Amino acid sequence: MDEFALDARVGFAIIVVFGLAWITFGWFLGRKTTTHEEFALAGRNVGFAFASATAMATWVTSNTTLVAPELTFQFGLWGMVGYSFAALGLILFAPISARIKTLLPNGYTSGDFIRLRFGFTAWCLFMVISFVYALGWLVSLGMAGGILLQALSGLDYHIGMSAILFICVLYTLFGGLRAVIATDFIQALIIITGVVLVAVLLLTNVGMPEIHQNLADHHPRLLDLLFPAAIMFLFNNIFFGLGEIFHSNVWWSRALAFKQKVAFRAFLTGGLLWLPIPIVTGFVALAAPQLGIFPASPDMVGPTVAAAVLGTAGAVVVFIVVFSALASSLDSLLAATSDLLTRDIYHKHLNRKANDKTLFRANRIAIAGLGVATWILCLPQITTLAALLNFTGAFVASTIWPIVVGLYQPRLEGKYAAGAMAAGTLCGLAGYFLIGFYVAALIACLVSAVITAVGVYMSKQHFDWDLLNEKEHTE
Numbered sequence: 001m002d003e004f005a006l007d008a009r010v011g012f013a014i015i016v017v018f019g020l021a022w023i024t025f026g027w028f029l030g031r032k033t034t035t036h037e038e039f040a041l042a043g044r045n046v047g048f049a050f051a052s053a054t055a056m057a058t059w060v061t062s063n064t065t066l067v068a069p070e071l072t073f074q075f076g077l078w079g080m081v082g083y084s085f086a087a088l089g090l091i092l093f094a095p096i097s098a099r100i101k102t103l104l105p106n107g108y109t110s111g112d113f114i115r116l117r118f119g120f121t122a123w124c125l126f127m128v129i130s131f132v133y134a135l136g137w138l139v140s141l142g143m144a145g146g147i148l149l150q151a152l153s154g155l156d157y158h159i160g161m162s163a164i165l166f167i168c169v170l171y172t173l174f175g176g177l178r179a180v181i182a183t184d185f186i187q188a189l190i191i192i193t194g195v196v197l198v199a200v201l202l203l204t205n206v207g208m209p210e211i212h213q214n215l216a217d218h219h220p221r222l223l224d225l226l227f228p229a230a231i232m233f234l235f236n237n238i239f240f241g242l243g244e245i246f247h248s249n250v251w252w253s254r255a256l257a258f259k260q261k262v263a264f265r266a267f268l269t270g271g272l273l274w275l276p277i278p279i280v281t282g283f284v285a286l287a288a289p290q291l292g293i294f295p296a297s298p299d300m301v302g303p304t305v306a307a308a309v310l311g312t313a314g315a316v317v318v319f320i321v322v323f324s325a326l327a328s329s330l331d332s333l334l335a336a337t338s339d340l341l342t343r344d345i346y347h348k349h350l351n352r353k354a355n356d357k358t359l360f361r362a363n364r365i366a367i368a369g370l371g372v373a374t375w376i377l378c379l380p381q382i383t384t385l386a387a388l389l390n391f392t393g394a395f396v397a398s399t400i401w402p403i404v405v406g407l408y409q410p411r412l413e414g415k416y417a418a419g420a421m422a423a424g425t426l427c428g429l430a431g432y433f434l435i436g437f438y439v440a441a442l443i444a445c446l447v448s449a450v451i452t453a454v455g456v457y458m459s460k461q462h463f464d465w466d467l468l469n470e471k472e473h474t475e
Helices: 008-030 036-044 048-059 062-075 077-084 087-103 110-118 120-153 157-205 208-218 228-247 249-257 263-274 277-286 298-350 356-378 385-408 414-434 437-458
Strands: none
Touching: 008 120, 008 157, 008 298, 036 157, 036 249, 036 298, 036 356, 048 087, 048 157, 048 249, 048 263, 048 298, 062 077, 062 277, 062 298, 077 228, 077 277, 087 228, 087 249, 087 263, 087 385, 110 120, 110 249, 110 298, 110 385, 110 414, 120 157, 120 228, 120 298, 120 356, 120 385, 120 414, 157 249, 157 277, 157 298, 157 356, 228 385, 228 437, 249 263, 249 298, 263 277, 277 298, 298 356, 385 414, 385 437, 414 437
């Protein structure tokens, strides 16, 4: 009997079947995409069902399916509950998305807003933060694909990592955001169904009382609601999640792609659908001590426990759910980050007279380039998923207050927004290295909030919101 839940050939076959399905689907949808706006923003006409599904599915990623179990394994109850609080990011972005849609009816990216609202210096800092975060998330997703395949079937890490990157890059190249949102809809159905099935099977096969008793006897700290590091993680994760969503072009592009009256309801629904998922996936890790499972790398605990308890059939379900979750986020991030490269750097600073055909081609080149860069950065597998993701928390949390205040308060000047992002990031990084990853986002957010508040008080300007409605110059 093989020590892995899945035969290596089965795991590889699942990847091939799903890969061909997504690539074919992306190619089919891409045939109807003729302009750059359709490719980047799906024609700005996405309805409620697809909008809600893509919001939920994109936020169900390696964080939710692999990192939530890892942090539950480390922090106990607060690990999974704390991760569920990241739903606040989607829920609170609902009114912000409606505001974005009103202020930037012709906008393409979050970078458009920062450039027009705060000026060049703040835009440069924001772009650095955006690309650090994007690369961190892309690498974590690629790593998660390799970790998943290795944990369940024993196939080499580099095979799984390369496969998921190749598949997502190819169908995103074919269909753009339209293909991303359409596949997200299907992946959302798979994720919800699979997570419910895993939870039911785990409770049936192991049982809540047995898990609780084992933890109480041998690992009481995992049940301790006053565990200091876990409490810090809880608050840190809230601000990390807010920073991830509020700044990221993944979510801004969706706000701009959704129909006018859809954005608010879609993000609210997506957040509520996402809320219980990290609790379910995190709960899986609490069964690890009872089963005697202590993986060499903590980010393997989720799939390892699920496969050990549920057998081959359960391992197949886990594999499909996690693979779908990774793909639904990876494709979104590829599309959104390539938009930043195409729109904010190429079009606005290198070739302002680029026509639609040129931008279309540049966008696809950017997607392919991001895929190659991510693959290269994933090769060493130098850290765990949680450590990599939380490193970016110091960057993104510093953007929360400049963005929120900048969207609603006309007084805030660009120099204060830039100062808030720079000082917040540096202080957050200091906390990450000197204290621990679980305070990086919290410190960054607090420092940024203070500087933003000072900026509102000191600023003399009254920004004209009409300046955000930038006219296009494509020829």
